[in-house]
Amino acid sequence: MDAFYASVEQRDNPDLRGKPVAVGGSRQRGVVAAASYEARQYGVRSAMASSIAIRKCPDLIFVKPRFEVYKTVSQQIRAIFAQYTPLIEPLSLDEAYLDVTENLTNNPSATLLAQAIKDQIKQETYLTASAGVSYNKFLAKLASDYNKPDGLYIIKPQHGLAFVESLKVEQFHGVGRVTAARMNELGIFTGLDLRQQTEAFLTQQFGKVGKHYYSIARAIDLRPVTPNQVRKSVGSETTFEEDLTDYPVLAACLVPLIDNVWSYCERTGILGRTVTLKVKYADFSQITRSRSSLSFVSDKTTLTRLVLDLLQSILPLAQGIRLLGVSLSSLQENTRPVTGQLTLDL
Template identity: 60%
Template structure:
């Protein structure tokens, strides 16, 4: 068995959409910027660091964002530009390794244990990548370096923006033990709140709980929590993940009931899912809309099409029809999601050639 320690880098662009807008529009630099929405309606797709200081973040309703930051400047998203910049950044990654696992347009894992430049130091590679991204795109990225994916992801978030953090094996246990539970990658807000109610506030307190107890409390995911508390993560970087579905969902701070509000969120989600389809060079025949109501009742509505779709507009049209069929939600909605399945692989060349990607 190969026991060599992996060298994993996680690169995460800093406030990616907003930073691209500030780069391309110098008058926006140093100002609180929200990509998406408007002062009267819509939802924030991304926020600059100047806006984040006021509590503005992605998926926040625009009207609430304005309440938090009255001087907020709204900018229409340009997803075709973000996709182009993302491709630039990915080409930089491939100079060092083919083991690149993109998670979205603005972040990816890289395995540089063995790399194209024959460099033994993952830290030097990460710093070179950051410097190349800045020189070639004018944007900053944060990098985390460690011996597994979980730690690399945690590390990249520790010193944002323009950060670099190395977590070596001798430092990992102490870092995870001191980490607030809400900072754990893979533990969302709802789960974090449940853990805090159970007296689990840090990695050290999570580590005290037996695996059987965590599985009983959180199902199969409890095993994952047990392992990451002990810095155990043997997942490889997967450059060609076989995807069965692609989706995006949001839980709202205030339950939604008006059709206009639901459609605004739905359009945002359709754009996110379409971006992922473009990135993965795929298309889908089945669209599913997920609704979770105020009382946590869950409902899904699906439709399988005769032909493949891959554009945000086409996806939104189908999702809108599903939202309205058989009727608009009668109860307040706390979560809304879109997913696509029955995917077409990029390796199915004759069919893919017929696709037009709108980015």
């Protein structure tokens, strides 16, 4: 979906249409959860501090998030997907992979299917979606981002390798700003540069994910579309444009991450027992802090308190923080919580 949260707000409030809109908190310590395309023209992006967003776009209009509405619209869109294929792998409220190799409409053209799905979404929700069509998940994701908003882009098998090698590494799905900067330091600026590296070198520099980088640089992605997969955890993370050191700012930046995690829990009916805070420092070193319980985390207020407690546990900071992540694990569906004492795992 195109600027999903912000687009829903503009749809439901005509006064916001054509104007720069940010979904999130407008307070000094607030964070942008989503930005309209009008706001993005000024450099406003999700996970950006509201104070920075206002400096970039003084006319920015802040709207309080309505996650229940976004969830309802997401379910409506998911129902549209299900009319075409049962092989749906949701990534979030506004994004999913669909395998249409065999589909419910017996349409042999994935491109025509993508257009039909886009048209139906627009007709039923008055929102636009962008679609990427290709022969694997990695390329389909790249294609979906290539021609936004309201885009449809196809990467055919004979063009996959050339498409990848021409991209800057920061355009790769799964390569964040910090990783891209690290690659640039190693002289890796494009997909072609990445393809020239050995698997051993990439693994040495980036750990286990180096093997994935080695494959996608060759337009190879063998992951299937896996509907109804059993999740071990649900998480959300963000990388900051500049290193952060102040607790109030860090706490504010955790709000949209917590919202993302809890939104998934509400949507799926899944709860978890273990809350984990992921921290990556300015020197790229990384730590996690976790808290587990015999009982399930049953509401967002409790999740927020536990995450902020974990953030407190790493203070004072010896250096700035580049990335924060929140995850919930030890998941189970429709299980009655059992009370118990929390434990802290360092």
